[in-house]
Amino acid sequence: MxxxxxxxxxxxxxxxxxxxxxxxxxxxxxxxxxxxxxxxxxxxxxxxxxxxxxxxxxxxxxxxxxxxxxxxxxxxxxxRKKVLVAYFSRTGENPGVGTISVGNTFIVAKEIARQTRGTLFEIRAEYEYPADYKQCLKVAEKEKAAKARPKLAETVDITPYDEIYIGSPVWLEDMPMPVYTFLESMDFSGKVIRPFNTHEGSGEAMFEDKIAAAAKNAEVKPMLSVRGAITQYESVKLPSAIKTWRTKEAIKRSQEIIDSLN
Ligand SMILES: Cc1cc2nc3c(=O)[nH]c(=O)nc-3n(C[C@H](O)[C@H](O)[C@H](O)COP(=O)(O)O)c2cc1C
Known part of the structure; x- marks a missing residue:
């Protein structure tokens, strides 16, 4: 009973x-x-x-x-949890979507912020990456090889936030180097990180592991991965995909409680 x-x-x-x-x-x-x-x-x-x-x-x-x-x-x-949605996103020429004026990752970040009533923060290097894809690739390759940590244009105090969504495109099977600058610059003790990315074929690209290694003391939750073209041409799919991702954990938790009753 x-x-x-x-x-x-x-x-x-x-x-x-x-x-x-x-x-x-x-x-x-x-x-x-x-x-x-x-x-x-x-x-x-x-x-x-x-x-x-x-x-x-x-x-x-x-x-x-x-x-x-x-x-x-x-x-x-x-x-209610206080949410920060920190993202890196670039406009310009991208594979799969041509030249875009609103970044793919930004589109996902904006929808997450809308659903969670979170605060948006753009992770941005002090300099701009070229809009031309091939030129951008060259810069990205150099930075990745050098394990560069570009200075950021702006920082944010994460103290008031309980949950931090971190969004990034996949660049060369990795995150752009400024995302590492952001993650390595602070202590995430007591914070939950929910990663998300956009890509053009690489999928998750092990972002969960990469973020867990870079973000000191963070509790990293399962990530969301979205193809860049979906954000530009099929963005109607985003709200329910994001909602399902966010509620998945609650379903898992309720299942665990039910299991513990057996
Ligand atoms: C320099 C650079 C490198 C990229 N490398 C990859 C890659 O290795 N794998 C992949 O799937 N997509 C790659 N892409 C495509 C982006 O991940 C994809 O277009 C993403 O949605 C861009 O997000 P943004 O518009 O928010 O910057 C690359 C794009 C650029 C500009």
Whole structure:
């Protein structure tokens, strides 16, 4: 019985968690200013009503209440996380998309920031990379061979942020060197990093490992990888792909809790 109650609470909590993400998206998309969210209090009342009516003869004991609280906390967190979306992106000539005026990685970063109400930060070297693809390739090859760490045009204080999304294109099966400058310049203790990249065939290019090695003390979560051409020509696919990526972890966590009840 106890296990059944926990399962019901878990399923309801996860359902409300997903609905809150959806409500959040439609509001942001409509350009509504106020931050409206299905709060954990609302979730609590829905869940409590359900369990109370389902379980009239058997009062919910304190231990069970604590377990229910723990499940809710693990799915929702106690408060909204503060999110930074730091990205590197270049405009100009790129394979697969021709000459673009809005960078591929920036398009993904902007959608993540919209969904999470995060703050965007552009990782930018002090100098600009050539718009011409072949010239840019030459510069990138030189920098990669030299393991260069170009100075950044701007820095950001990551202290207030809980989650940091880091986005980068794939350059020569690697990240552009300024992304390393950014990652190696600070301590990520207590921060969660969610990497994402855009590419034209290389896929993930082991960015999770590369970021974990460069970002001191960060907890690196599974990454999202998007083909550059999708961002330019099929960007309607992005919101749901990003939402699925973001909620995947919550699904995994709820499955782990269900498994622990068996
Ligand atoms: C210098 C350079 C090197 C690149 N190397 C690769 C590569 O090794 N593998 C790959 O899949 N794409 C590569 N690309 C393509 C980019 O990863 C892709 O176009 C990406 O979406 C660009 O993102 P951005 O517009 O945000 O800069 C390279 C592009 C440039 C400019």
């Amino acid at each position: 106890r296990s059944l109650i926990l399962r019901i609470v878990l399923i309801l909590s996860f359902f409300c968690f997903y609905c809150s993400a959806t409500a959040e998206d439609s509001l942001s998309a409509a350009g509504s200013a106020p931050a409206v969210n299905v709060s954990s209090e609302e979730v609590s009342s829905v869940s409590s009503d359900k369990t109370a009516s389902d379980n009239k003869e058997e009062p919910v004991d304190d231990e069970l209440k604590r377990e229910i609280q723990a499940i809710r906390k693990s799915l929702h967190g106690t408060e």
